[in-house]
Amino acid sequence: MSLIRILKNAFLMKCPKCQQGDLFESSSFGYGKKSFEMPEKCPVCGQTYMPEPGFYYGAMFLSYIMTGFFSIFFMVVVHWVLGLSLVNSFIILILILAAFFVFIFRFSRALWLNMMVR
Ligand SMILES: [Zn+2]
Numbered sequence: 001m002s003l004i005r006i007l008k009n010a011f012l013m014k015c016p017k018c019q020q021g022d023l024f025e026s027s028s029f030g031y032g033k034k035s036f037e038m039p040e041k042c043p044v045c046g047q048t049y050m051p052e053p054g055f056y057y058g059a060m061f062l063s064y065i066m067t068g069f070f071s072i073f074f075m076v077v078v079h080w081v082l083g084l085s086l087v088n089s090f091i092i093l094i095l096i097l098a099a100f101f102v103f104i105f106r107f108s109r110a111l112w113l114n115m116m117v118r
Helices: 003-012 058-082 087-100 101-116
Strands: none
Touching: 003 101, 058 087, 058 101, 087 101
16 A cells, blocks of 8 residues: 555545545535544445544544644744744634644544555
8 A cells, every 4th residue: 555545545535445435424624513423334345434442543643743743834934934923823823723623633534544444
């Protein structure tokens, strides 16, 4: 399983086995009732999306690491390169993270599942 395929599946939020079934019930990264819900298994090939209890615990660390690096990168660019004040930079960062909250949650789950399932 190549890295490119893992990343592509994670970005498109597709099943790691058949690359066709959707990992989440509602599409896009919209906020709604079903933002965080996943079907129990792939509607196309039947691959389970919950291989073991607590499986997505690891996805939490992925999202933590990704958010951390993004925040550092963002602050360096906005505060030091663009010269915005520290307070304004933080406000913008928080707004961006809030807007992408569902996407980050879903992406880290999709990435984790795609990394673990062959
Ligand atoms: Zn599938």
